[in-house]
Amino acid sequence: MNADVAYQQCINPDCGARFDCGFAAGGFKCPKCGELMDTQYNWDKVKLPKKLSEFGQRWANRNNPLDFSGVWRFRELLNFCDDEYKVTIGEGQTVLQQNDAVAKYADMKSGCLFLQYEGLNPSGSFKDNGMTAAFSHAKMIGAKSCVCASTGNTSASMALYAHSCGLKSTVFIGSGRIAFGKLSQAMDYGSQTIQIAGDFDDCMRQVQDVSTKLGLYLLNSLNPFRLEGQKTIMYRIIEQMGWEMPDWIVVPGGNLGNSSAFGKAFSELKQLGLIKRIPRMAIINAAGADTLTELVNNKKLVWDNGKVNQKIIGDYYADLTARNFSPHTCASAIEISRPVNLKKCLRAIDVCNGVVRAVTDEQIVDAKAVIGKFGLGCEPASAATIAGLKILRAEGEISSDERVACVLTGHALKDPNVTVNYHKEKQGEFSNPPIEAPNNLDEIIKLIS
Numbered sequence: 001m002n003a004d005v006a007y008q009q010c011i012n013p014d015c016g017a018r019f020d021c022g023f024a025a026g027g028f029k030c031p032k033c034g035e036l037m038d039t040q041y042n043w044d045k046v047k048l049p050k051k052l053s054e055f056g057q058r059w060a061n062r063n064n065p066l067d068f069s070g071v072w073r074f075r076e077l078l079n080f081c082d083d084e085y086k087v088t089i090g091e092g093q094t095v096l097q098q099n100d101a102v103a104k105y106a107d108m109k110s111g112c113l114f115l116q117y118e119g120l121n122p123s124g125s126f127k128d129n130g131m132t133a134a135f136s137h138a139k140m141i142g143a144k145s146c147v148c149a150s151t152g153n154t155s156a157s158m159a160l161y162a163h164s165c166g167l168k169s170t171v172f173i174g175s176g177r178i179a180f181g182k183l184s185q186a187m188d189y190g191s192q193t194i195q196i197a198g199d200f201d202d203c204m205r206q207v208q209d210v211s212t213k214l215g216l217y218l219l220n221s222l223n224p225f226r227l228e229g230q231k232t233i234m235y236r237i238i239e240q241m242g243w244e245m246p247d248w249i250v251v252p253g254g255n256l257g258n259s260s261a262f263g264k265a266f267s268e269l270k271q272l273g274l275i276k277r278i279p280r281m282a283i284i285n286a287a288g289a290d291t292l293t294e295l296v297n298n299k300k301l302v303w304d305n306g307k308v309n310q311k312i313i314g315d316y317y318a319d320l321t322a323r324n325f326s327p328h329t330c331a332s333a334i335e336i337s338r339p340v341n342l343k344k345c346l347r348a349i350d351v352c353n354g355v356v357r358a359v360t361d362e363q364i365v366d367a368k369a370v371i372g373k374f375g376l377g378c379e380p381a382s383a384a385t386i387a388g389l390k391i392l393r394a395e396g397e398i399s400s401d402e403r404v405a406c407v408l409t410g411h412a413l414k415d416p417n418v419t420v421n422y423h424k425e426k427q428g429e430f431s432n433p434p435i436e437a438p439n440n441l442d443e444i445i446k447l448i449s
Contacts, residue, residue, distance in 0.1 A: 005080070006039060006040070006041050006081075007019065008038065008039055010030035010033060010035050010037050011306060011347070012033050013305060013306035013307065015032055017032045021080050022140075022141050024137070024217060027212055028218060028224060029222065037224050038344075039080055041080075043271075043272060048076050048272060049076070049274075052235075052269070052274045052275065053243040055239070065088050066086060068088075068090060068093075069132065070094060070236055071132050071133060071229050071232045072132070074235045077231065077268065077269075078133060078228040078229065078232070081136050081140045085139045087132055087139060087164070089128075089132070091121050091128040092128070092129060092232060093120055094116065094118055094120050094236060096405065097376060099113055099115050099374060102115065102371055105367075105390070106386055107393040108389070108400050112401055112403050113406070114403070114405045115405075115406055116236070116405055118233065118410065119376070119378060119408060119410055119414075120411075123157040123160045123185060125156065125333075125410035126258065126407070126409045127153045128157050128161070130228075130230045131160075133230075134226040135161045135165050135167075135219075136225070143167060145167060145168040145214075145216050146158060146162055146168070146217040147169070147171075147211050147217070148169075148171060148172070148220050149172040149220055150171055151173075151332050151333055151334075152181075152332055152333060152415075153379075154220065155183070156186050156189070158219045159189035159190065162190075162191065163189045167217070170191065171192070172207045172210075173194070173196070174196060174200050175197050175199075180417070199326045199335075200327075200336050201326075204340060220255070221255055221257030221341055222340050227260060227264065228261070230257060230258055230261035231264060231265035233258070234261075234262050237249070237405050241405070246403045246404060247280065247403045248282060248402055248403070248405070249279050249281045249282070249404075249407070250281075250385040250389050250407065251282070251283055251385065251407045252284055253283050253292050253293075253384075254335075256292065256339040256340075256342060256345035257341050259341075259345045259348050260344035260348050262281060263281065263347055263348020263351040264344075264348070266352060279352065280352055282355050282388055282397075283345065283355070283356045285357070285384070286329035286331045286335070286359065286361065286381075287329070287359060287360045288328040288361065289337055291339060291342075292339065292345065293356050295316060296349065297356055299316065301313065303347045303349065320337055320338070325337060329361055329380075330361045330365060331379075331380035331381040331383075332381070332415060333379060333414075334384065355397060357388045357391055359384055359388050359391065360387075363387040364381075365427060367383040367387040368380055368383035368418070369423075369428060369430035370430055371408070373432075377413070378408040379415050381409055382410055385408065389404060389406060
């Protein structure tokens with residue numbers, strides 16, 4: 001354990017309690033005030049490169065599993081455990097694709113839009129970046145059993161890494177609120193699955209209580225070590241852009257772990273002098289699960305140096321409860337109305353001068369079809385980024401000649417029903433339905449001609 005290098009700290013400025021990295025009880029919430037915690041570093045005790053580009057030299061040593069990993073290649077920037085504990089199954093072999101066809105759809109100039117495709121991870125989503133880090137911490141502290149609540153991708157990734165590490169794993173899912181493509185992975189990899197009569201927010205409450213009472217290792221993004229791994233998505237974008245910064249990062253909302261991790265990544269890189277400027281961030285929610293949009297844009301909730309107005313949050317959540325509100329969107333990965341990383345996300349918005357928008361399911365599936373048509377099949381939540389970019393271009397918030405990196409969080413086969421229904425039922429202008437034909441050669445040839 002790198003006790004002299006890394007520690008955990010409560011994000012509440014009125015508390016600021018510190019704990020060593022061996023602490024994992026209570027679902028990773030501060031035992032003094034109940035707030036979220038960060039993984040922090042004594043950077044003067046970390047041997048860092050003088051330039052960010054020096055991390056790229058590790059590509060020449062790809063026979064070393066840690067150098068091959070797209071997470072641990074940057075290990076000095078998440079230096080909370082010794083190498084002997086680090087877990088890797090080849091995560092982070094992702095691509096940043098410049099895509100002019102999708103750029104045209106979003107009204108961006110040629111050469112300005114980049115798609116960060118996280119669907120190439122072992123479990124097919126960005127979650128593997130976080131799981132490799134979280135399971136390294138779990139291994140370090142000797143955890144034997146783990147648990148998560150999930151809309152799909154978390155369960156698939158946790159189950160895969162638990163299998164590779166020999167940990168028992170249990171997944172909580174809501175009734176009928178998980179894409180079969182994702183659920184099939186969790187079952188295939190051997191996780192116990194418990195279906196709760198409720199939505200993801202209900203599962204999230206239950207899993208925190210269960211992990212506390214039974215001492216299970218919690219793998220939702222409340223876990224600060226998981227977010228440390230997710231920082232590396234930004235490092236790889238910078239790497240693939242020739243170690244230059246984009247002007248904008250666009251990311252789906254949901255439980256807000258990614259946006260929180262990205263803000264922390266940029267804040268640390270700037271603090272360490274490894275980047276000169278921080279890109280702006282756009283966080284895109286589904287209109288059917290638009291808590292962040294409402295709180296930030298309409299209720300004017302801000303980070304305020306950590307002194308977040310809890311009353312605004314409490315009143316909003318009380319109203320959701322009074323209305324018996326449950327989020328609904330085709331983008332199951334972001335179908336969340338009480339995001340656990342809300343406050344960390346507010347900090348990221350502050351760090352990155354960020355904006356928040358919501359997009360309809362119709363806008364999501366149209367964007368998804370365009371992305372697929374031009375080369376990268378993705379899950380619905382991923383397509384929210386392009387739908388959001390299109391809105392931000394129409395508003396003039398993003399200029400057509402700015403360099404924008406959109407994070408595509410998961411593979412197309414995560415939620416194939418959405419794809420098939422969109423095309424087969426002709427739900428949008430980009431639908432590509434199958435054509436029925438008689439069992440006759442001449443008639444078939446006419447259709448092809």
